[in-house]
Amino acid sequence: MVTSSSIDHFSSTSKEYSFSRPLYPDTLYKYLSDVTPNKNVAWDCATGNGQAAIGLCKHFKNVIASDASKGQLDYQFERTNIRYEMFPAEKADIGDNSVDLITVAQAAHWFDLDKFYKEVIRVGKSNGILAIWSYGMHQIDKDIDKISARLNVNGDILGKYWPPETNYVQDDYKTIPFPFKEILAPKFEMNVYWSLDDLISYMQTWSAVKRFNNEKKFNPLNLIIDELEKLWGNHEDQKVVKWNINIRIGKIHS
Template sequence: MKDNFSTQAAEYAIYRPTYPKELYDFIFSLVKNRNAAWDCATGNGQVARELALHFDNVYATDISKKQIEQALKLPNIVYQVESSDKVNAADDSFDLITVAQAIHWFNFDAFYSEVKRTLKPEGIFAVIGYGIMSIDKKVDKAVHKLYEDFLGKYWDPERRYIEENYKTIPFPFEEITAPHIFIKTRWNFNQLIGYLNTWSALQHYKTANERNPIEYMFTELKEAWGSDAEKEIRFPVLLRIGR
């Protein structure tokens, strides 16, 4: 599994979007018991924090120690630096297993083996993510130019699973039809720039070229943004859920 986010762990915690209540309500409605949940690739613990409000115990794992250091600590969350394909948990441990914006980096077979081993017989497994944001025509055009023209060759091959809305990942589970859900928030221009700086491809570009590509795009992005103090941001939620 690749670790593409330790370098920008602090920015990731600040600028990455959060999932809406509607998403959690749907997932939790499917879970029969709420004794224990595993949030794999927890990052800064965004999903784990929400799980902790509804489950007695949450086990949250990530390969990045720096990401976990950014996570909010709660009494019923145990954070561990562990890989997705080898979790320190007994068979039939979890009522719910989640993985958010990370499964495209995994060895699918190895991870699914652990999911099937540790998920309770009536447990629920949820693959969560979000696609490319939309703001308005002008900003979207400038962001796409950064995404494609500057960063195109710097995206890892696994990024295609996001672009394909997780529809092409293997999913050997009894699948449950998921609703269409969007992350909706409002950002100022600085928040947009902060978010763009968390992109893994941007970090790859900086390493290869010793320059931040946003330097070349900043004026164009600013002009596209215009004079609005804030704009509405929409991310489509990607959701595969099964038992």
């Protein structure tokens, strides 16, 4: 049973979001560096606590990591070549024609894309690159995945509690507007070894879980926890959890 104290501890706060999310692979950042001609400035938009910025700072001289939420930036990961700024994606406090690579991890579907893309064109250098990516439902094994599907956008438990923008994520970002000359990217994925408690902590960060709880006054994960426990075994046992990364990469000016 997911207790009320668990709900409080793993609610969709910035701190819990920061520490309950899987990490993107280093191969992704290396690839983005390889396809970007110049490596002076990268802008990680909607950076959250700076997870992607940390990966980028190993390959770019300077990284601007921005977010509209002060709460997210309060848990930033500091590096000497990362500059954290608070501003919305659609109104960047960045100079014209100054950025080599722009990245958006798991956030572009929330933007006013028309306004954001105008900013991308304004701040991007003539040979600049834009990369946006997302990841959908985790994968563990066929039996556990059937339970997870009940929590997905089309699932019977949380389906109506996901905002409509998450349909872009459900569609693997294939339908999100992207008016740039695309670069075909290889496949990337995230893999972690998690206990059942790790998985529950992660699912507690979902906005749909919070919306369900606010409306129904109980945690929707209580509806599936017994089944998960039977399939999982001991809570401490670790299993491989996988997410496919769905990425769109394009040349800003073509």
